[in-house]
Amino acid sequence: MGGGLMHTLAFYMLAGVTLAAATGVVFKRNLVHSAFLLSVTFLGVAGLYMTLEAQFLAAVQALVYSGAVAVLVVIGVMLTQRENMSQSNPPNAMVAAGGFAALTIVGVLVWAILATPWKTGKGAVVSVADIGRRFLTDFAPPFEAIALLLLAALIGAVVLFKGGKTQS
Amino acid sequence: MIGLSHYLLVGAALFGLGMFGLLTKRNLIAVLMSVELMLNSVNINLVAFSRYTATDAAAGQVFSLFIIAVAAAEVAIGLALAYAIYKGRGTVSVDEIDWLKW
Numbered sequence: 144m145g146g147g148l149m150h151t152l153a154f155y156m157l158a159g160v161t162l163a164a165a166t167g168v169v170f171k172r173n174l175v176h177s178a179f180l181l182s183v184t185f186l187g188v189a190g191l192y193m194t195l196e197a198q199f200l201a202a203v204q205a206l207v208y209s210g211a212v213a214v215l216v217v218i219g220v221m222l223t224q225r226e227n228m229s230q231s232n233p234p235n236a237m238v239a240a241g242g243f244a245a246l247t248i249v250g251v252l253v254w255a256i257l258a259t260p261w262k263t264g265k266g267a268v269v270s271v272a273d274i275g276r277r278f279l280t281d282f283a284p285p286f287e288a289i290a291l292l293l294l295a296a297l298i299g300a301v302v303l304f305k306g307g308k309t310q311s
Numbered sequence: 312m313i314g315l316s317h318y319l320l321v322g323a324a325l326f327g328l329g330m331f332g333l334l335t336k337r338n339l340i341a342v343l344m345s346v347e348l349m350l351n352s353v354n355i356n357l358v359a360f361s362r363y364t365a366t367d368a369a370a371g372q373v374f375s376l377f378i379i380a381v382a383a384a385e386v387a388i389g390l391a392l393a394y395a396i397y398k399g400r401g402t403v404s405v406d407e408i409d410w411l412k413w
Contacts, residue, residue, distance in 0.1 A: 150313055151312070151313050154313045154317060158317075158321045161321065161325065162321065162324055162325065162328070165324075165325055165328045165329070165348055166328060168328075168332065168344055168345075168348065169328050169329075169331055169332040169335075169336075169345065169348075174338060174340065174341060177341060177344060178340075178344070181344050181347065181348075184325075184348065184351070185351065188325075188351050188354070188355060191318070191321065191355060192355075192358055194313075195318070195358050195359060195362045196362065197358050197361075197362065197372055197375075199372070200354075200358060200372055200375055200376070203376060203379060204354075204379070207379050207383055208347070208351070208379070208382075211383060212347060212382070212383060212386050215386055215387060215390055216340060216343070216344060216347075216386065216390070218390070219340050219343075219390035219393055219394065220340055222394050222397070223339075223340065223393055223394060223397040223403045231338065232336065232337075232338050232341050233337050233338075234335045234336065234337060235335055235336070235337045235405075235406055237334055237335055238335050240334070241330075241331055241334030241335040242331060242335070244330065244334060245327045245328075245330045245331035245334065246327065248326070248327060248330060249323055249324065249326070249327035252319075252323035252326070252327075253320060253323055256316050256319045256320055256323060257316065261314075261315050261316060261363070261364065262364060263314065263315050263363045263364055264363070264364050264366070267361075267362070267368035268362075268368075269361065269368045269369045269371075269372050273368075273369040274369055274372055274373060274376070276369075277369045277370070277373050278373065278376075282373050282377075285377060289377055289380045289381070292380070292381065292384055293380060293383070293384055295384075296383075296384035296385075296387050296388050297387070299388055299391070300387045300388055300390075300391040301391075303388070303391035303392060303394070303395045304391050304394060304395070306395065306398070
C-alpha cells in the first residue's frame, strides 16, 4: 500500500494542485482561463490516479480528459463568444444559495467520511490485463452499449452542429 | 500515512466545487465544465475504493472507464447543443435560455 514519505508528499501536492485549479475553474471571470485550468485539474486527477497505482486509468484520464475534453471545451468557448473575454464567465444571482447548497453537501459528505470506520483491506493493484479481461467477459454487454452510445453521440453532435435538414 | 479517507475528502471537495459552479455559473460552457469536475470527483472515489477496499478491485476501475466514456459523449453533445443554441439565439447565457418559462 504505497506508504512512505514520497507517497504522502505526492498526494498532498497533487491534491493541492487539483483543488486549486478546480477553484480557479469555478471562480475565474475569464472563460478561457477556466478552460485551461480545467485541463490542469484533469492532469492533477491523473496524478492522483498514479498515486493510487491505477496507471492505465491515469493514462486514459490524461488522454481523454486533458486531451480530448479540454480541447473540445476550448473550441466550444471559441465558437460561442464574441464580446470581451474578461467578463465572459460571470456568476448568476444565486451565489449565496448555491454556496449554501454546495457547502451543505460537502459538510454532510465530510462528516460521513470521517465518521465511518472504513475497513481497508490489504489493497490490490489492478493490472491492465485484468481490466481488459473484465471488459470482454463480465462487462461485455455494457461495453457494447457504451460503444453504441459513443457512436450515437458522434452522429448526434454532427447533426446538431450542421443543423439537420429543415422541412419546408 | 495517506489512506482511503484522504482521497474521499479530495473527492468531496472537488464535488462541492463542481456543484457550486453548476448552480452559480451563467455561461452554458462553464456549467458543462462544472459537471465534468463532479464526474471526476466520483471517479476519484471509485478508484480509491478499488485500491483500498478490494473485494473486486478491477470493477472499480472498469466503472471509472465507463464514466469517462459517458462524460466524453456528454461533453460532445453538450457543446453541440450550446453551439446550436448560440446559432439560434446569439447567446449561451443560461439565464436567457428560458423558452419554456412563462
